Amino acid sequence: MADFSTPLPPAGGQMGAMGGGSSAGLYGTLDEPVSQTIMRDVRMVGNKMMCVLNPRKANIQTLKDWDLWGPLILCLMLATLLSWFAPYEQKSLVFASVFVIIWCGAAVVTVNALLLGGNISFFQSVCVLGYCIFPLNIASLICLVGGPIIWRALVVAVCFFWSTGASLGFMGELVPPNRKALAVYPLFLFYTSIGWLILIAAKR
Amino acid sequence: MSYMHSMDAQPFAEDQPSRMSQLGNLVRGLNHPVTAFFHLFFKALAILAYVFGGVFNVGFVNLFIVCILLLAFDFWTVKNVSGRLMVGLRWWSEVQEDGSTLWRYEAHEDPQGSSFDYWVFWGGLFAPALIWSLFGIGSILRFSFDWLLLILTALSLSGANIIGYLKCKKDATSQITAGMQSVAARTGMNAAMGSVMQSAAGKAFGFA
Numbered sequence: 559m560a561d562f563s564t565p566l567p568p569a570g571g572q573m574g575a576m577g578g579g580s581s582a583g584l585y586g587t588l589d590e591p592v593s594q595t596i597m598r599d600v601r602m603v604g605n606k607m608m609c610v611l612n613p614r615k616a617n618i619q620t621l622k623d624w625d626l627w628g629p630l631i632l633c634l635m636l637a638t639l640l641s642w643f644a645p646y647e648q649k650s651l652v653f654a655s656v657f658v659i660i661w662c663g664a665a666v667v668t669v670n671a672l673l674l675g676g677n678i679s680f681f682q683s684v685c686v687l688g689y690c691i692f693p694l695n696i697a698s699l700i701c702l703v704g705g706p707i708i709w710r711a712l713v714v715a716v717c718f719f720w721s722t723g724a725s726l727g728f729m730g731e732l733v734p735p736n737r738k739a740l741a742v743y744p745l746f747l748f749y750t751s752i753g754w755l756i757l758i759a760a761k762r
Numbered sequence: 763m764s765y766m767h768s769m770d771a772q773p774f775a776e777d778q779p780s781r782m783s784q785l786g787n788l789v790r791g792l793n794h795p796v797t798a799f800f801h802l803f804f805k806a807l808a809i810l811a812y813v814f815g816g817v818f819n820v821g822f823v824n825l826f827i828v829c830i831l832l833l834a835f836d837f838w839t840v841k842n843v844s845g846r847l848m849v850g851l852r853w854w855s856e857v858q859e860d861g862s863t864l865w866r867y868e869a870h871e872d873p874q875g876s877s878f879d880y881w882v883f884w885g886g887l888f889a890p891a892l893i894w895s896l897f898g899i900g901s902i903l904r905f906s907f908d909w910l911l912l913i914l915t916a917l918s919l920s921g922a923n924i925i926g927y928l929k930c931k932k933d934a935t936s937q938i939t940a941g942m943q944s945v946a947a948r949t950g951m952n953a954a955m956g957s958v959m960q961s962a963a964g965k966a967f968g969f970a
Contacts, residue, residue: 592843622857630834634827643822650822653906677861732861 603628606685610692613724621689621728623690624681629688632695633660636752639698640759656755663717664688671741676733686728687745691752698756710757718753722746785854791878794847799881801844804836805890808916812897812909822908829912840887845927846885851934853926867926869934887927891920 609620637656644652668683676683697717697728701710725745733741781934792798815825846852850870855863898913 587823590800595842599784624857627834631831634830638827650826650908653823654824654911657911679863681855681863682857682861 571721586650592743597628599625599709603631604634606689606741607692610689610721610724621686622682624679624685626681626685626688629664629685629691632688632691636660636691636695636698636756639646639702640755641757643702651761659751660674660688660691661753663751667744667748670731670744674733674741675738676741678729678732683729685717686725687748688747690721690725693717694756698759701759702757714753714757718733718749721749721753725749744749788878791876791877792882793876794844797844797847797888798879800839801883801886804832804839805886808832808836808891812912822961825829826908826912830915833916833919837923840842840923841926844883844886844929845923848879849931851930853930865926865929867930867933885919887924891917891924895921906942 602623602625605620606625609615609617633656637653637660640656641649641653658730664684664687666679667674667687668680671678672680694714694717697714700713722745729736729741729745789795811825811829811832815828841853850872852868853866855865858864894913894916898910898917901907901909901913
């Protein structure tokens with residue numbers, strides 16, 4: 559692995575995550591072995607997930623350093639969980655639909671926020687929306703274990719508000735205040751549709 | 763007796779080491795053999811998984827996940843490691859205070875890679891995109907739109923790297939031609955001479 563650590567002197571900046579949006583001033587990372595680069599990205603993904611789970615303590619700057627690893631992993635997890643309990647001939651359909659709904663939905667919500675004059679970068683917003691699915695992942699895990707419909711509806715509702723609340727804190731701040739409702743409404747729709755999918759997927 | 767004979771068989775005995783040394787020469791032509799390996803490894807695995815994954819009967823979902831993860835690893839390797847080491851190019855983005863994204867393209871003035879590194883890198887960048895687009899046409903003709911999703915993901919990931927590195931390279935060429943022009947202006951060379959210099963610089967970088 560020594561090959562990877564060969565320095566390239568004048569190239570400044572950071573190695574970045576998958577998307578390469580990190581702006582945390584991580585200079586001096588050119589000589590490090592690849593294992594350190596990977597571990598830093600892994601820790602960063604973990605930090606962001608904790609941010610989403612505890613939005614009140616979250617530091618907005620943490621979520622501004624965007625990456626797409628977290629959304630990718632969460633999206634694959636949710637799609638797998640939901641397709642797990644689908645009838646055999648519908649597995650691929652469920653998986654593909656969840657995948658498309660998450661990525662296209664996040665893109666549409668983002669474009670909407672951008673058109674409303676939000677000062678946010680496209681990838682930052684997709685990153686936040688993707689990470690904020692995390693509570694819904696937990697909901698789908700709990701729902702698939704089983705339980706009466708009331709219990710599952712309650713779990714999904716709680717996790718839906720958790721997800722929406724976490725993303726609201728971020729999106730609400732970046733859109734002009736008089737247009738906030740217009741930006742927030744698609745956000746609600748986005749998480750509602752995912753929550754609804756979880757509720758009906760767990761029906762068996 | 764026949765055993766002894768086969769031991770004496772000169773062509774066979776010589777053939778093996780020479781082939782090995784050919785491979786050795788090939789690897790020695792690369793300044794970064796490990797990087798070159800990983801540059802091609804994940805791409806090849808993803809394509810092989812897509813083509814032969816059906817044989818193992820693991821189901822759409824598992825195969826899809828494996829392919830997507832391999833493609834993401836490949837994207838990461840190409841973007842963060844192999845471009846920087848093999849051809850001395852790097853692209854990344856910074857988010858400004860006002861929310862706009864600033865894309866940065868950087869080219870090393872004196873790339874460390876050999877010309878073979880250069881071919882492996884650019885070949886490895888374009889060939890998979892070509893292969894995936896052929897797969898894409900195939901999956902449209904078969905109406906298998908769930909697999910088209912994977913192919914579109916593969917194409918967008920490799921497309922991002924292709925665009926990023928092409929911009930880096932364009933940047934490098936324009937810097938060099940700009941340098942040449944200023945040299946031509948300073949030394950009072952005429953315009954014809956200047957353009958010759960420019961095209962020579964282009965050739966040195968494999969354009970023109």
